[in-house]
Amino acid sequence: MVPPAPSAFxxxxxxxxxxxxxxxxxxxxxxxxxYDAAADMIALGAQAYDIPxxxxxxxxxxxxxxGGREKLAKRAAVFATGVxxxxxxxxxxxxxxxxxxxxxxxxxxxxxAFKLTAVDGQxxxxxxxxxxxxxxxxxxxxxTIRRLAPIAIYAHLELSSAVxxxxxxARKRLFSGxxxxxxxxxxxxxxxxxxxxxxxxxxxxxxxxxRNTPAVARAGEDYKHLVADPNLNNAxxxxxxxxxxxxxxxxxx
Numbered sequence: 001m002v003p004p005a006p007s008a009f010x011x012x013x014x015x016x017x018x019x020x021x022x023x024x025x026x027x028x029x030x031x032x033x034x035y036d037a038a039a040d041m042i043a044l045g046a047q048a049y050d051i052p053x054x055x056x057x058x059x060x061x062x063x064x065x066x067g068g069r070e071k072l073a074k075r076a077a078v079f080a081t082g083v084x085x086x087x088x089x090x091x092x093x094x095x096x097x098x099x100x101x102x103x104x105x106x107x108x109x110x111x112x113a114f115k116l117t118a119v120d121g122q123x124x125x126x127x128x129x130x131x132x133x134x135x136x137x138x139x140x141x142x143x144t145i146r147r148l149a150p151i152a153i154y155a156h157l158e159l160s161s162a163v164x165x166x167x168x169x170a171r172k173r174l175f176s177g178x179x180x181x182x183x184x185x186x187x188x189x190x191x192x193x194x195x196x197x198x199x200x201x202x203x204x205x206x207x208x209x210x211r212n213t214p215a216v217a218r219a220g221e222d223y224k225h226l227v228a229d230p231n232l233n234n235a236x237x238x239x240x241x242x243x244x245x246x247x248x249x250x251x252x253x
Contacts, residue, residue: 004038024159025113032106039099108246
Protein backbone atom coordinates (compact mmCIF):
# COMPACT_ATOMS: atom_id res chain seq x y z
CA MET A 1 0.00 0.00 0.00
CA VAL A 2 1.35 3.41 -1.00
CA PRO A 3 -0.02 6.95 -0.81
CA PRO A 4 -2.67 7.71 -3.43
CA ALA A 5 -1.55 8.55 -6.94
CA PRO A 6 -1.49 12.32 -7.52
CA SER A 7 -4.54 13.84 -9.13
CA ALA A 8 -4.30 15.78 -12.39
CA PHE A 9 -3.47 19.01 -10.53
CA UNK A 10 -1.12 17.67 -7.86
CA UNK A 11 0.71 15.58 -10.46
CA UNK A 12 1.53 18.63 -12.59
CA UNK A 13 2.02 21.18 -9.80
CA UNK A 14 5.45 19.94 -8.83
CA UNK A 15 7.46 21.81 -6.23
CA UNK A 16 9.48 23.70 -8.84
CA UNK A 17 6.25 24.97 -10.37
CA UNK A 18 4.75 26.20 -7.10
CA UNK A 19 5.84 29.82 -7.33
CA UNK A 20 3.29 31.45 -5.00
CA UNK A 21 1.67 30.80 -1.64
CA UNK A 22 -1.70 30.50 -3.40
CA UNK A 23 -0.38 27.71 -5.64
CA UNK A 24 1.06 25.94 -2.59
CA UNK A 25 -2.33 26.22 -0.92
CA UNK A 26 -4.01 24.76 -4.01
CA UNK A 27 -1.48 21.93 -4.10
CA UNK A 28 -2.19 21.05 -0.46
CA UNK A 29 -5.93 21.05 -1.21
CA UNK A 30 -5.54 18.81 -4.27
CA UNK A 31 -3.34 16.35 -2.39
CA UNK A 32 -5.76 16.38 0.55
CA UNK A 33 -8.55 15.41 -1.87
CA UNK A 34 -6.36 12.53 -3.14
CA TYR A 35 -6.03 11.16 0.40
CA ASP A 36 -9.74 11.57 1.11
CA ALA A 37 -10.56 9.62 -2.04
CA ALA A 38 -8.07 6.91 -1.06
CA ALA A 39 -9.65 6.67 2.41
CA ASP A 40 -13.06 6.18 0.81
CA MET A 41 -11.71 3.44 -1.47
CA ILE A 42 -10.15 1.65 1.49
CA ALA A 43 -13.46 1.80 3.36
CA LEU A 44 -15.23 0.29 0.35
CA GLY A 45 -12.55 -2.38 0.03
CA ALA A 46 -13.05 -3.38 3.66
CA GLN A 47 -16.77 -3.78 3.01
CA ALA A 48 -15.99 -6.13 0.13
CA TYR A 49 -14.53 -8.56 2.68
CA ASP A 50 -17.59 -8.31 4.92
CA ILE A 51 -20.11 -9.36 2.24
CA PRO A 52 -18.74 -12.91 1.71
CA UNK A 53 -18.32 -13.23 5.48
CA UNK A 54 -22.04 -12.61 5.90
CA UNK A 55 -22.79 -15.14 3.16
CA UNK A 56 -20.60 -17.77 4.81
CA UNK A 57 -22.29 -17.15 8.16
CA UNK A 58 -25.76 -17.62 6.65
CA UNK A 59 -24.68 -20.84 4.95
CA UNK A 60 -23.25 -22.20 8.19
CA UNK A 61 -26.36 -21.31 10.22
CA UNK A 62 -28.66 -22.89 7.63
CA UNK A 63 -26.58 -26.07 7.54
CA UNK A 64 -26.68 -26.39 11.32
CA UNK A 65 -30.39 -25.57 11.54
CA UNK A 66 -31.66 -27.98 8.89
CA GLY A 67 -29.15 -30.79 9.47
CA GLY A 68 -27.65 -33.17 6.91
CA ARG A 69 -25.29 -30.51 5.64
CA GLU A 70 -22.23 -31.09 7.76
CA LYS A 71 -19.89 -30.68 4.78
CA LEU A 72 -21.50 -27.38 3.84
CA ALA A 73 -21.12 -26.10 7.39
CA LYS A 74 -17.44 -27.04 7.46
CA ARG A 75 -16.82 -25.48 4.07
CA ALA A 76 -18.53 -22.29 5.20
CA ALA A 77 -16.34 -22.17 8.30
CA VAL A 78 -13.16 -22.72 6.28
CA PHE A 79 -14.18 -20.05 3.78
CA ALA A 80 -15.00 -17.55 6.53
CA THR A 81 -11.64 -18.21 8.20
CA GLY A 82 -9.85 -17.53 4.92
CA VAL A 83 -11.68 -14.27 4.35
CA UNK A 84 -10.93 -13.15 7.91
CA UNK A 85 -7.23 -13.91 7.43
CA UNK A 86 -7.17 -11.93 4.19
CA UNK A 87 -9.01 -9.03 5.80
CA UNK A 88 -6.50 -9.03 8.66
CA UNK A 89 -3.58 -8.97 6.21
CA UNK A 90 -5.18 -6.14 4.26
CA UNK A 91 -5.65 -4.28 7.56
CA UNK A 92 -8.03 -1.64 6.20
CA UNK A 93 -8.58 0.12 9.53
CA UNK A 94 -4.93 1.09 9.98
CA UNK A 95 -4.52 2.17 6.36
CA UNK A 96 -7.77 4.13 6.54
CA UNK A 97 -6.49 6.00 9.60
CA UNK A 98 -3.20 6.84 7.87
CA UNK A 99 -5.04 8.27 4.86
CA UNK A 100 -7.30 10.36 7.09
CA UNK A 101 -4.33 11.60 9.14
CA UNK A 102 -2.54 12.63 5.94
CA UNK A 103 -5.67 14.47 4.75
CA UNK A 104 -5.89 16.27 8.11
CA UNK A 105 -2.20 17.22 7.96
CA UNK A 106 -2.67 18.67 4.47
CA UNK A 107 -5.73 20.60 5.60
CA UNK A 108 -3.51 22.08 8.30
CA UNK A 109 -0.86 23.02 5.69
CA UNK A 110 -3.54 24.64 3.55
CA UNK A 111 -4.88 26.60 6.53
CA UNK A 112 -1.34 27.78 7.31
CA ALA A 113 -0.87 28.87 3.69
CA PHE A 114 -4.18 30.75 3.68
CA LYS A 115 -2.87 33.10 6.39
CA LEU A 116 0.06 34.01 4.11
CA THR A 117 -1.66 34.65 0.76
CA ALA A 118 -1.15 38.42 1.10
CA VAL A 119 2.58 37.81 0.59
CA ASP A 120 2.01 36.86 -3.08
CA GLY A 121 1.51 40.49 -4.07
CA GLN A 122 4.48 41.72 -2.06
CA UNK A 123 7.42 39.52 -3.05
CA UNK A 124 9.15 42.18 -5.15
CA UNK A 125 8.82 44.67 -2.28
CA UNK A 126 10.13 42.21 0.28
CA UNK A 127 13.17 41.56 -1.91
CA UNK A 128 13.76 45.29 -2.41
CA UNK A 129 13.42 45.93 1.33
CA UNK A 130 15.88 43.15 2.10
CA UNK A 131 18.47 44.75 -0.19
CA UNK A 132 17.81 48.31 0.97
CA UNK A 133 18.04 47.51 4.67
CA UNK A 134 21.23 45.50 4.37
CA UNK A 135 22.72 43.91 7.46
CA UNK A 136 21.54 46.23 10.22
CA UNK A 137 20.23 49.52 11.51
CA UNK A 138 17.10 51.51 10.86
CA UNK A 139 15.18 50.90 14.04
CA UNK A 140 12.59 48.38 15.15
CA UNK A 141 10.64 48.38 11.88
CA UNK A 142 13.79 47.66 9.88
CA UNK A 143 14.70 44.86 12.30
CA THR A 144 11.29 43.28 11.81
CA ILE A 145 11.50 43.52 8.03
CA ARG A 146 14.97 41.95 8.00
CA ARG A 147 13.75 39.08 10.14
CA LEU A 148 10.60 38.39 8.13
CA ALA A 149 11.85 39.07 4.59
CA PRO A 150 13.51 35.65 3.99
CA ILE A 151 10.42 33.89 5.35
CA ALA A 152 8.07 35.89 3.11
CA ILE A 153 10.21 35.44 0.01
CA TYR A 154 10.50 31.66 0.38
CA ALA A 155 7.19 30.85 2.10
CA HIS A 156 5.83 29.11 -1.01
CA LEU A 157 8.79 26.71 -1.04
CA GLU A 158 8.42 25.85 2.63
CA LEU A 159 4.70 25.19 2.13
CA SER A 160 5.16 22.97 -0.92
CA SER A 161 7.94 21.09 0.89
CA ALA A 162 5.49 20.44 3.72
CA VAL A 163 3.14 18.74 1.25
CA UNK A 164 6.00 16.47 0.16
CA UNK A 165 6.85 15.76 3.79
CA UNK A 166 3.30 14.59 4.46
CA UNK A 167 3.56 12.16 1.52
CA UNK A 168 6.87 10.85 2.86
CA UNK A 169 5.47 10.40 6.35
CA ALA A 170 2.46 8.53 4.97
CA ARG A 171 4.77 6.16 3.09
CA LYS A 172 6.74 5.45 6.25
CA ARG A 173 3.64 4.70 8.28
CA LEU A 174 2.15 2.53 5.55
CA PHE A 175 5.35 0.51 5.43
CA SER A 176 5.92 0.18 9.17
CA GLY A 177 2.33 0.11 10.32
CA UNK A 178 3.40 1.96 13.45
CA UNK A 179 1.55 4.87 14.93
CA UNK A 180 3.42 8.20 14.89
CA UNK A 181 5.59 9.13 17.82
CA UNK A 182 4.46 12.67 18.56
CA UNK A 183 6.97 13.22 21.37
CA UNK A 184 9.72 13.71 18.80
CA UNK A 185 7.75 16.39 17.03
CA UNK A 186 7.06 18.21 20.28
CA UNK A 187 10.80 18.36 20.93
CA UNK A 188 11.51 19.64 17.40
CA UNK A 189 8.76 22.22 17.80
CA UNK A 190 10.23 23.51 21.05
CA UNK A 191 13.76 23.64 19.63
CA UNK A 192 12.55 25.62 16.63
CA UNK A 193 10.85 28.17 18.88
CA UNK A 194 14.00 28.52 21.00
CA UNK A 195 16.13 28.94 17.88
CA UNK A 196 13.77 31.57 16.45
CA UNK A 197 13.82 33.54 19.69
CA UNK A 198 17.63 33.42 19.83
CA UNK A 199 17.94 34.59 16.23
CA UNK A 200 15.52 37.44 16.87
CA UNK A 201 17.54 38.58 19.89
CA UNK A 202 20.84 38.35 17.99
CA UNK A 203 19.44 40.34 15.08
CA UNK A 204 18.30 43.07 17.45
CA UNK A 205 21.72 43.27 19.12
CA UNK A 206 23.55 43.35 15.79
CA UNK A 207 21.34 46.15 14.55
CA UNK A 208 21.90 48.47 17.51
CA UNK A 209 25.31 49.66 16.31
CA UNK A 210 23.99 51.12 13.06
CA ARG A 211 20.44 51.89 14.15
CA ASN A 212 20.68 55.62 13.41
CA THR A 213 22.04 55.41 9.86
CA PRO A 214 19.86 57.94 7.93
CA ALA A 215 19.63 55.99 4.66
CA VAL A 216 18.62 52.78 6.40
CA ALA A 217 16.13 54.62 8.60
CA ARG A 218 14.47 56.08 5.48
CA ALA A 219 14.35 52.64 3.88
CA GLY A 220 12.69 51.28 6.99
CA GLU A 221 9.99 53.94 6.70
CA ASP A 222 9.56 53.26 2.99
CA TYR A 223 8.79 49.58 3.59
CA LYS A 224 7.02 49.75 6.94
CA HIS A 225 3.70 48.87 5.25
CA LEU A 226 5.05 45.34 4.80
CA VAL A 227 4.87 44.75 8.55
CA ALA A 228 1.78 46.82 9.27
CA ASP A 229 -0.49 43.78 9.62
CA PRO A 230 0.21 42.01 12.95
CA ASN A 231 -1.68 38.89 11.80
CA LEU A 232 0.61 38.50 8.79
CA ASN A 233 3.67 39.15 10.94
CA ASN A 234 2.61 36.42 13.35
CA ALA A 235 1.87 33.99 10.50
CA UNK A 236 5.32 34.57 9.00
CA UNK A 237 7.06 34.29 12.37
CA UNK A 238 5.37 30.99 13.21
CA UNK A 239 5.45 29.42 9.72
CA UNK A 240 8.08 26.77 10.43
CA UNK A 241 6.63 25.79 13.79
CA UNK A 242 3.08 25.76 12.38
CA UNK A 243 4.14 23.39 9.61
CA UNK A 244 5.90 21.13 12.09
CA UNK A 245 2.66 20.99 14.04
CA UNK A 246 0.80 20.07 10.83
CA UNK A 247 3.27 17.28 10.09
CA UNK A 248 2.93 15.93 13.63
CA UNK A 249 -0.63 14.92 12.71
CA UNK A 250 0.66 12.29 10.26
CA UNK A 251 4.00 11.60 12.00
CA UNK A 252 6.54 9.22 10.51
CA UNK A 253 9.39 11.66 9.78
